[in-house]
Amino acid sequence: MPPTAPAGHLPRPAEHPLPGGPPAAVLRIATVQAPVVAGDIPANAATAAALIREAATAGARVVLFAEKFLSGYEPALITADPRRHAVQPADPRLAPIADACRERAVTAVVGAAVRDEAGELRVSALVVGPDGELVTRYDKQYLFKSEAAIYCPGTTGCTLELDGWRLGLGICYDSGFAEHARAAALDGCHAYLVGALFSVGHGHHESRTWFPARALDNTVYTVLSNHIGRTGGWNTCGASAVWGPDGRLLAEAGPDAREIVLADLDPAVLAATRQSEPLLHDFRTGPAFRTGAGGGPAAERLLHRLG
Numbered sequence: 001m002p003p004t005a006p007a008g009h010l011p012r013p014a015e016h017p018l019p020g021g022p023p024a025a026v027l028r029i030a031t032v033q034a035p036v037v038a039g040d041i042p043a044n045a046a047t048a049a050a051l052i053r054e055a056a057t058a059g060a061r062v063v064l065f066a067e068k069f070l071s072g073y074e075p076a077l078i079t080a081d082p083r084r085h086a087v088q089p090a091d092p093r094l095a096p097i098a099d100a101c102r103e104r105a106v107t108a109v110v111g112a113a114v115r116d117e118a119g120e121l122r123v124s125a126l127v128v129g130p131d132g133e134l135v136t137r138y139d140k141q142y143l144f145k146s147e148a149a150i151y152c153p154g155t156t157g158c159t160l161e162l163d164g165w166r167l168g169l170g171i172c173y174d175s176g177f178a179e180h181a182r183a184a185a186l187d188g189c190h191a192y193l194v195g196a197l198f199s200v201g202h203g204h205h206e207s208r209t210w211f212p213a214r215a216l217d218n219t220v221y222t223v224l225s226n227h228i229g230r231t232g233g234w235n236t237c238g239a240s241a242v243w244g245p246d247g248r249l250l251a252e253a254g255p256d257a258r259e260i261v262l263a264d265l266d267p268a269v270l271a272a273t274r275q276s277e278p279l280l281h282d283f284r285t286g287p288a289f290r291t292g293a294g295g296g297p298a299a300e301r302l303l304h305r306l307g
Helices: 041-057 075-080 092-104 172-176 178-186 202-218 267-276 279-284
Strands: 027-033 062-064 107-115 121-128 134-139 157-162 165-171 191-195 221-225 241-243 249-252 259-265 301-305
Touching: 027 041, 027 221, 027 241, 041 062, 041 092, 041 107, 041 259, 062 191, 092 107, 092 121, 107 134, 107 157, 107 191, 121 157, 121 165, 134 157, 134 301, 157 178, 165 172, 165 178, 172 178, 172 191, 172 202, 178 191, 178 202, 178 279, 191 202, 202 221, 202 241, 202 279, 221 259, 241 259, 249 259
Parallel strands: 027 062, 062 107, 157 301, 165 191, 191 221
Antiparallel strands: 027 259, 107 121, 121 134, 157 165, 221 241, 241 249
């Protein structure tokens, strides 16, 4: 990488293109929140399917759900009977979600506890593509302290590509680490999508600190889907939301109601923000990046292109 130019003579960010290039058209995304039934994957999958269809009717191309939406957070239930309360490989209980995505040509990112092929438990985001097929599974990389005794951490990040937009995935505590979103941005991501459980009080404070910061640090859209009500012993705070690439709040749900929040990711806004806020560009042309200090455990990523 060439060094950063003197102040007042910064090269335009477009002169140092990120992987994938800029998107060409607006992408409408939905982040949703709804009550879940503790441990009942069929019931929650039916709820997810209904929300997908409703969001698609409003023009959404991507629908984001909260962390472990398919079971509720519920660590005690999941560990007591993982075959019942965690998603299994080729799980038929995902069929309603697959049908809804196929019917409406929508991509869904659905939180789930997963018991993988090796029998290990993971906190995951399942990506169901517009053809109804399971595209990939992203496993949470940064486990919260109470999760580490139950779940195995993921080892790679995940980037989705849809309609020219590159979307980086995270799950809850991942978003507290600046390096996680930065790895997505360095992979060319234009948005950072996170399903989470944030609680009333300090959890709400964390979400309103982390998400604007991740957005502005990387000039990406940030999107949060949170739980409402009580799940796994937590009193959650809702407020699922979308922030623009300048860190400003664009749209937000209420604290406790079933709700679909829609936002248009706009390539013109993204380009203008990256021109006026050159943080990502300057990082990529600065000494930390050139010496390899800009990586970290979140840097290894897999790319999945959607139809």
